[in-house]
Amino acid sequence: MSSFANAGAGAIIRDIAAVIVENRAYLSEIDGKIGDGDHGVNMAKGFGRAAERIGDDASLGEAMATLSDVLMSEIGGSMGPLYGMFFLEMSETIEDLGAIDADTFAAMLRAGLDGVASVGSAKVGDKTMMDALVPAVAAAEAGHPDMAVLLRHVAEAAEAGRDSTEDMVAKIGRSSRLGERSRGVLDAGATSCAMILRGLCDGAAARLDA
Amino acid sequence: MQRFLNDPDDIVDETVRGFVRAHADRVRLHPDNARVVAALDAPVASKVGIVTGGGSGHEPAFIGYTGAGMVDATAVGELFSSPTAKSFRDAIAAADGGKGVVVLYGNYAGDNMNVKMASKMAAKDDVEVLTVVANDDVSSAPPEEREKRRGVAGEIFMWKIGGAKAAQGASAEEVRAAAQGAIDACRSVGVGLGPCTLPAVGHPNFQIEPGKMEMGIGHHGEPGTSVTDLGTADEVAAEMARLVLDDHDLPAGTEVAVLVSGLGATPRNELYVLYDRMARAIEGRGLVIHKSYVGDYFTSLEMIGATLTVMALDDERKALLAAPTDCPAFGAA
Numbered sequence: 001m002s003s004f005a006n007a008g009a010g011a012i013i014r015d016i017a018a019v020i021v022e023n024r025a026y027l028s029e030i031d032g033k034i035g036d037g038d039h040g041v042n043m044a045k046g047f048g049r050a051a052e053r054i055g056d057d058a059s060l061g062e063a064m065a066t067l068s069d070v071l072m073s074e075i076g077g078s079m080g081p082l083y084g085m086f087f088l089e090m091s092e093t094i095e096d097l098g099a100i101d102a103d104t105f106a107a108m109l110r111a112g113l114d115g116v117a118s119v120g121s122a123k124v125g126d127k128t129m130m131d132a133l134v135p136a137v138a139a140a141e142a143g144h145p146d147m148a149v150l151l152r153h154v155a156e157a158a159e160a161g162r163d164s165t166e167d168m169v170a171k172i173g174r175s176s177r178l179g180e181r182s183r184g185v186l187d188a189g190a191t192s193c194a195m196i197l198r199g200l201c202d203g204a205a206a207r208l209d210a
Numbered sequence: 211m212q213r214f215l216n217d218p219d220d221i222v223d224e225t226v227r228g229f230v231r232a233h234a235d236r237v238r239l240h241p242d243n244a245r246v247v248a249a250l251d252a253p254v255a256s257k258v259g260i261v262t263g264g265g266s267g268h269e270p271a272f273i274g275y276t277g278a279g280m281v282d283a284t285a286v287g288e289l290f291s292s293p294t295a296k297s298f299r300d301a302i303a304a305a306d307g308g309k310g311v312v313v314l315y316g317n318y319a320g321d322n323m324n325v326k327m328a329s330k331m332a333a334k335d336d337v338e339v340l341t342v343v344a345n346d347d348v349s350s351a352p353p354e355e356r357e358k359r360r361g362v363a364g365e366i367f368m369w370k371i372g373g374a375k376a377a378q379g380a381s382a383e384e385v386r387a388a389a390q391g392a393i394d395a396c397r398s399v400g401v402g403l404g405p406c407t408l409p410a411v412g413h414p415n416f417q418i419e420p421g422k423m424e425m426g427i428g429h430h431g432e433p434g435t436s437v438t439d440l441g442t443a444d445e446v447a448a449e450m451a452r453l454v455l456d457d458h459d460l461p462a463g464t465e466v467a468v469l470v471s472g473l474g475a476t477p478r479n480e481l482y483v484l485y486d487r488m489a490r491a492i493e494g495r496g497l498v499i500h501k502s503y504v505g506d507y508f509t510s511l512e513m514i515g516a517t518l519t520v521m522a523l524d525d526e527r528k529a530l531l532a533a534p535t536d537c538p539a540f541g542a543a
Contacts, residue, residue, distance in 0.1 A: 036290065037411045072327070076287050076294035081323040084295075119323040173319065179433075 002147045003101035004207035006094055010058025012203030013067055017051035019195050020044055031188035034175035039079065039188040046075040046083075060100070064091035078173070079189065081119050082129065083196075089115030102147045105204065106140035109154070113137045127168040127175070127182065129189035132161040136197050148205050155194075155201035162186060162194035211407060218409035222266045226286055229273055233538040236277045243300040245286040245293060247273045249537075252282035252305055258376040258385045259283070259305025261313045262369060263298055264321060265290040267408075268429065270539035271508040275366065277537025280373035281314075289408050289511070290430045292320030298328030302337055310338035310382030314368050314389050316361025317345045340386040344368050346396040346519065348457040349426025349435045362429050363471045363508040363519045364396030367531075370540065374533035388530065395522040397458045399450050402427035403440060404514030406474065425449065429473075429510050429517075447484040450518045451491035460522050462496025467531060469502070469519040474509035476516055481505065484516055492520065500528060507539065 020027075020043050027040030050067040058066070064087040072084035089111040094100055100108070113133055122128040124135075139157035144150035165187035170176045175187075216224065223244060230239045230247060240246035253259055263285025264272045276284045282305035285293035293301075302311045311332070315321050322343065329339040344361025351358035372389030380388070402424040405414035416431040418424050423446065426434035440446070460466070470485045472478070485504050492499060500523055508517065523531070 032411065036408065036415060038288075038291070038408070041410065042288075042291075073294055073296035076297070076320065076324060077291040078320040078323060080292075080294055081320070081327055085327075119326060120319070176433075 001101050002208050003099040004204050004209065005099055006059045006061055006097050008057060009060035009203070009207060010054050010063030011056070012060055012200060012207075013063035014051045014054050015203055016196055016199035017047035017067075019199055020047040020192065021051075023192075023195065027188050027192055030186050030191060033185045034170060034178055034182045035173065035188060039192065042075055042077060042079055043192055046071045046080065049074065061091045061095040061097070064088075065095070078120070082116050085115035085119050086112040099209075100204070102143060102150050105147075105151075106137070106143070109137045109140045122172050125168060126172045127165045127170040127187045127190070128172060129187070129193040131165045131168070131187065132158045132190040132193040132197065135161040148208055151201040151205045155198045158194040158197035162190045165190045211409065211412065213409060215409055221409060222286065222288055225266060225269070226273065229538075236536060236538060237273070240283070240300055240304055243297060245297045246283060246300045246304060247276050247286065248283040248301075248304045249277050249281070251278060253307035254282070255307045256309055256379075257307045258309045258380065258382045259302070259307055259311035260369065260373050260376050260385070261285070261298070261301045261305045261311055262315055262365070263287065263293045263301060263313075263325075264316055264318070265292060265430075267406075267511045268509055270506070271365070274539025275369050275537050277535070279377050279533060279535040280537045280540065281369050287320075289410075292318065292324050295324040295327035295331065298324050299331045302328060302332045302339060303335065306337045310340065312372060312376070312382055312385045312389060313339060313341045314365070314372050315341070315343060316365055317343045317357075317359060318361070338382055340382050342368065342372070342386055342389045342393060344393045344396075346393055346398040347428065348397050348399055348453055350428060350432065353457060360428055360432065361393075362398045362400060363469055363517045364393055364398045364521065366469060366507055366540070367396055367467065367519065367521045368393045370535065371527055371530045373535070374530035377533065388526070392521065392527060395527065396519055397454045398517055398519040399425070399453045400427050400429065400434075400473070400515060400517040401425050401446060401450060402431070402434065402473065402513055402515040404475065405431060406511035406513040408511070425453070427515065429508070431510070431513070443480065443483045444487045447487035448491055450484075450516075451488045454518055454520050455492065455495055455497075458520060458522070460495070460497060463498065465498045465500040465523040465528065466492065467501045467503075467521045467523055468492065468499055469507060469521075470504045471507040471517045471519075472505070472509065473513035473515040473517065474506065475512040475514045478505065481516060484518075488518055501531060
């Protein structure tokens with residue numbers, strides 16, 4: 001069974017942070033169409049600060065713990081605790097592992113999803129990050145003999161979930177104010193969540209042994 | 211934007227700095243967290259600590275209610291955004307005099323999450339934390355779904371009653387019950403005539419057309435229950451009183467406290483015009499106004515509009531309302 005080493009894989013989180021920072025304006029722009037317009041600003045602030053504190057030799061588990069700490073102690077709002085719990089629970093699942101295989105990768109994502117659900121109340125279809133995250137976890141748990149293929153399935157499921165939010169009416173959060181008018185725009189949380197999962201899967205795939 | 215600004219990203223830190231400097235006789239900044247303001251005497255040994263917190267932009271809420279007889283420590287968030295769990299935790303620690311802490315906050319997704327996480331963290335620090343979540347806004351959900359309602363200006367009465375109860379030496383559970391009783395006795399409604407703008411965003415986050423009003427609007431521009439032509443002050447006031455009193459359904463003879471707050475850009479004189487008609491409507495139902503507050507108590511940046519809050523009183527709440535208070539936004543009662 002193929003796997004990737006936990007040690008040194010903290011760079012995956014730095015790469016994800018770079019993508020989030022790069023998309024600061026885009027995430028704020030789509031958020032601004034139906035929400036406050038500050039999603040990109042807050043996400044870039046949190047992920048950018050965390051990236052500066054993740055050393056070259058950090059493990060994936062350590063890097064996730066650092067990111068979680070920044071999100072929960074410095075960002076606030078709703079995204080701080082939601083993504084903070086996501087990365088905290090994932091980091092605790094893998095902290096003692098030398099290598100991460102398909103089963104532990106799926107268990108890690110499941111723990112992250114449970115962490116989000118422990119503080120938030122959104123369900124699939126509410127036009128939130130859950131629309132990207134829940135199908136991604138399902139794809140991971142569906143499994144595949146080839147881990148590279150599995151990782152591709154997870155990232156694609158997240159992106160399909162993100163795209164599904166375009167035709168949804170927001171049921172939770174500030175954008176629910178707009179009712180029908182929230183249709184036709186991607187949800188900013190689902191969009192950032194798909195970026196994160198894409199980065200996680202691509203980073204893992206690039207590090208797979210054999 | 212005709213606004214007093216430096217860098218929009220610094221506005222919250224600058225607000226807190228100015229606030230603490232202006233009111234240094236009553237409050238101080240947490241030594242390790244620039245997003246926590248504590249009463250000068252906090253923590254008071256053997257007194258239950260009172261904590262609140264919420265997004266900025268509602269000044270004088272939330273920080274203005276920090277002070278003796280009211281809130282011991284307040285967590286400060288970004289504009290319209292919940293404080294971090296860490297700030298709530300630091301506020302809890304700053305308020306803890308060894309007898310437990312009661313967190314009194316408003317029903318918003320971010321605040322619910324961050325208070326929940328802070329409570330778990332505080333439990334690890336061996337601090338007993340109880341919570342009361344305010345849900346006085348009648349327009350935000352029907353009566354049978356009160357748990358979904360948002361907290362608005364009724365929070366001020368919740369802090370006052372809870373804070374006074376704590377100052378009397380009550381237990382954490384007694385303080386929680388008094389604060390819960392206060393918010394259960396409160397009903398509020400808001401009306402908006404014009405939107406507000408987050409400086410970092412630069413444009414209004416919603417629109418109200420000229421000549422229209424949005425009844426039931428929330429403290430961050432959450433949707434109201436109706437958008438109609440803007441009526442006369444008397445018509446608006448009568449409708450606000452009707453919405454609150456219909457939901458409240460208090461027996462004639464009940465004594466009440468009334469709070470009318472501007473949302474930031476409505477002149478005080480207009481608030482008094484509204485109050486005059488509201489008071490007649492309240493008395494018209496056979497209720498007895500024991501005490502009234504009219505002013506900018508809980509705002510929404512520069513939103514044009516007002517809120518009405520009515521709290522039913524009993525002997526205990528009357529005594530607690532009259533207990534001494536010394537915080538920047540709510541002077542000696």
